[in-house]
Every structure is written in structure tokens, then in C-alpha cells.
Amino acid sequence: MTSPSSLTNLLAQLAGLQGERQRERALPPVELWNPPHCGDIGMEIRVDGSWWHQGDPITRTAMVDLFSTILRKDEDGQTYLVTPGEKIIVHIADAHFIGTRVDRIETTLGPSIVVTTNVGDQVVISATNPLWVVTDPVTGEPRPYVLVRGRLIARLARAAFYELVEWAEACDQVLRVVSQGTWFEIGDVEGQTT
Numbered sequence: 001m002t003s004p005s006s007l008t009n010l011l012a013q014l015a016g017l018q019g020e021r022q023r024e025r026a027l028p029p030v031e032l033w034n035p036p037h038c039g040d041i042g043m044e045i046r047v048d049g050s051w052w053h054q055g056d057p058i059t060r061t062a063m064v065d066l067f068s069t070i071l072r073k074d075e076d077g078q079t080y081l082v083t084p085g086e087k088i089i090v091h092i093a094d095a096h097f098i099g100t101r102v103d104r105i106e107t108t109l110g111p112s113i114v115v116t117t118n119v120g121d122q123v124v125i126s127a128t129n130p131l132w133v134v135t136d137p138v139t140g141e142p143r144p145y146v147l148v149r150g151r152l153i154a155r156l157a158r159a160a161f162y163e164l165v166e167w168a169e170a171c172d173q174v175l176r177v178v179s180q181g182t183w184f185e186i187g188d189v190e191g192q193t194t
Helices: 004-018 061-069 158-167
Strands: 037-045 051-053 071-073 079-082 087-092 097-107 110-117 122-124 131-135 142-149 152-156 169-171 174-179 182-188
Touching: 037 079, 061 071, 071 152, 097 142, 097 158, 110 142, 110 152, 110 158, 110 174, 122 142, 131 182, 142 158, 142 182, 152 158, 158 174, 158 182
Parallel strands: 037 087, 097 152
Antiparallel strands: 037 051, 071 079, 079 087, 097 110, 110 122, 131 142, 142 152, 169 174, 174 182
16 A cells, blocks of 8 residues: 555656656545535536536636546445535546556556546556456457546556556466556456456
């Protein structure tokens, strides 16, 4: 399990590797808020990670970033935008975020894989934030996911998944990657996902 200080160090290392400063991301305590449900105003996150309101795309990056910080998936399986005073439903086509980048950082404990999402979240794949792969029943293609926070997940973009495949090791005909000392299966040696 990654401690908060270890995670901060990993993310600082990643920012140095990327040649940029890590953006501080303030996350309000949405899990503590219990406002009344205010209905459905036509908010959705599509398969490509784009945000829409009543059929129109939300193109302001700052607004999407803000909304992503007050997103919460409840035990009822529904996702909401939550403030202290209201809760509105957000329809999710596949995942809450897109994992646009993966980086592997070598530490004294071994490799750690960091996923960066389309809204700037960074999460270390670990037992706490696991990686899993689902096979699309129609196309047979792998769909890799990682738990970001709470019940919110990110689907890894194709290029990010290919990075994981490059780092994978074969064991008993299964491809797997290691992060934070935990192994995660991502497919089988013949190219079929698990």
C-alpha cells in the first residue's frame, strides 16, 4: 500500500520526468456531503471521455476540470455531480475518465506505474487502485480500467495500454505487469485478454 508521502514522492518524480510541475488538484470531500437529489439535467460523459450537457459538448477545459472534482459514484451505481446543497445525475457511457498516459517509475520497492487521466488526476496502480482488463463482448478487444478514487474509474486509452503490454511479463501463458509489488493480469500470451 502506498502511503501519502510515498505517493507524493512518486508523483514528484513523475513530474520531473515529464519536465513539468505537478498540478495541485484540490478535491473537495464529496463523500461527506449528503444533499438532496435534484434530478437529471442532461449531463453525460461519453465513451471518449468528453463531457456533454443537453446534447452539447462542454468545451471549456476549466469547467470539465471543476466538474471532475465534484464527481461521485454512489452505492446505487449512479454517478452524480455533488455539492453541499445539491446532487444531479451524470450519465456515464463507459468510464468516468480516460487514462491518457502511463509512466513507470523505478523505486527501491520495484516499479510503480502511474496513470494520468484526461482531467489531470494521477494515480499509482496498486492493491488500493487496481488495474483490470475486460474483454469487449462484441469486438473481442481488451478494455483496461484502473480505480481512480472512490468508485470512479478510468479506462486506459489504447496507447497507454500498449505501454503496459510492452512492460508485461509472461507467466504461465498470462501477461502481467507489476506495480507497488502487486501483479495485475492484462491478457494471455496469445493476445487474448483475461
